[in-house]
Amino acid sequence: MNWLDQIFVTSGHQLVSLAPASLQPAASVLLTIAAIMAVCGGCFALTTIIERKGLGRIQNRRGPNRVGPCGLFQPLADGLKMLTKEDIVPSSADKAAHFLAPIILTVPIWLTFSLLPFGRNMAALNLDSGVLFFFALGSATELAVFMAGWSSQNKYSVLGAMRAIAQMISYEVPLALATVPVLMLAGSLSLVDIVQAQGGYALGFVPRWNVLTPWGLVGFGLFLTAATAESNRSPFDLPEGESELIAGYLTEYSGFKYALFFLGEYLGLFAVSGLGVTLFLGGWRAPLPILEWAPSWFWFGGKFSALIFVFIWARGTLPRLRLDQLLNLAWKFLVPMALINMLAAAIWHLSPQWGGVFTSPPMRWLLTAAMLVFPYVWLGRAVNPRAGAKREYAYAE
Amino acid sequence: MLGSGIIKGFIETGRNFAESYFVPERLTTVQYPEEQLPPHENTRTIPFLVYDASDPAVGLRCTACQICEQECPPGCIRIVKDTTKKPDFVGKMQFQPAVFEIDISVCMGCGICAEVCPFDSIKMDHVFNLCAVERLESMLVRKERLAKSNDYFRSIHPREAREIDAQRGEEKAKAEAKTRAAAAAKASPATNPVCGAAA
């Protein structure tokens, strides 16, 4: 089934060969850009309706089901609504910054999609330092958040923007630290090489994905938590909490600019999901040897969708964290845990060479798991000292 | 341990999601307007007049006592008494309203008229989609539109209608027994010592 696996690559090559020879590099670039934008735009529309229906089912109700069969045309209705709304800009707002903020938010995120390997030979750019570039583009979005908040000349917006930036900066550190063990063990910063390093099957049927190792599991958990916070999603959506700060830094945005912010948030979610799939879940690799006949982009899409569903599930389950709880979690739990995870991954990698009792896999597992479980429990107690304790009431008894 | 509550929460919402497809308790949505929840018996929207039997001209319980007109807080009821009388369910001659109008744009649905009516003739209805295309004429409900049968009343207020029907049945039986006793006494005056002495 190799032709199905490479169908997008070969059809892309054929389309590009239709263009005159001198324009072929430009045509290839444009075709890639168009493909990525179409796929991600379609994913965005689908995700909005799936999220609303998924959240509805979690909350014992149906989601939107009037527009189209099972409400599947709801994104069209939403898009029409956003496009036809009046674009109100406050009179004292900084016009240039107010206009540029949504653009600066979405452009770096579109750039990150060029790094993800969507299938075998399907990464638009095979940069040698892909992961670093990914984080660099993620950090460029904070400037846009600040611009949005400050240019609105609204106290709530500025407050929301400051909180959002504090949250995003705090959670960049665990996000990067959680991916360091993967980079260490893969030996490269290139996303294509990281997927290559997760090939093969242990015991004949267990895939060698990073998530199926103790340090990989913990790293994946840290990565998911930090990724949820980076894209300002519940339970970390204090910056845009509707009940706290009106809409935070989005207060003064309406119509198409609000739609762009919305798009930026969801695209950020897709980008970190894609990165998580690539780094931890084995990218486009099949889970079992007998399933390798299915195309690689199918497996990437499946794992990607599963991760998006986990994010939606988390949004429907967990209450919003307060700002100090959020920051405590980042600095006092996630960062130490990520550092210990790095050490555990190093020990996992080096322990077969120590010889003796460490050459057997169960010993490796036991050692690494012990190294990770005890700090988790201890740090968890430090972050939430009253967990599980009986509540003491000062006046109610 | 950190995370145990999170896991429990995830399990609960996962159950919600999965079971909402086949367990009806986990999907409590009513798809209005195709399905509608029946309103409670005590729902109050606008008043209506109850008539017994099948003819509103004969069975209208309202005796035009005008108590509801006086007690109505916004004063949305207008009653004009008719000069002719008609018998009620016991046989006694009562007045009747020639004009009974309620302005439902003013009526606030408080139900005081239904509380104070001594004849159980004005009760609170359950209709709520009362839209009109103009403000004045269609928001004034007249006697013909206000009169609804006792069967309808029983269908929307079953418990109250049962009590009222039982009460009225007793009163009717007592009245009939009294008339039968009076007719029997008139038919045979000798058996009655008082009447016999008088006659």
Place this chain on the structure above:
Amino acid sequence: MPNNIPFYLAAAVTLGGAIAAMSLRNLVHCALCAAGAFAGLGAIYLQLGAEFVAAAQVLVYVGAIAMLIVFAILLTRGGKVKLTARQTAPNRFVGFLIVLLVCASLAGSILRSPSLQARTLALPEVTAPAQRIGENLMTAYVLPLETVGLLLTAAMLGAVVLAIREEPEARLRSEPTAQRRQALEEANIS
């Protein structure tokens, strides 16, 4: 020349951003244009094949240093500073002369540098440049690496010390509830 269009674009963004950062009236606008100049510089690094440096440039300069500048402006002056009058120094002519001298010496030394003399300069083919950077950092340049680490730790500690506040009343709030209840009862009784 179509191959040079990306370079000209990146150069235009960098130079435009730098000039705007110098000449705009609104301070926050200047900071944002400086961030744009940093991003343009990152694009130039990308075209030179230095992917790691480009990523590090965007990550550090645009992501952190631009934020730092913007926060500094906001927390000190609030960004509402407008330049009131043109700065007229009495010795403008001497100022111009000094600028000309500095530019001439810089331009002369740059134009006479050997890398600019060689017209055809091929990008060196380096396999796995990130790995090479890492190896160099850990072997040949380990002293600067450790020194920079020490410097960053000192900066972080200094920032924490500057930001920490002494709150004597915070100690009362952290007393256990039972004690507080007892204290309240005693206060009510007395």
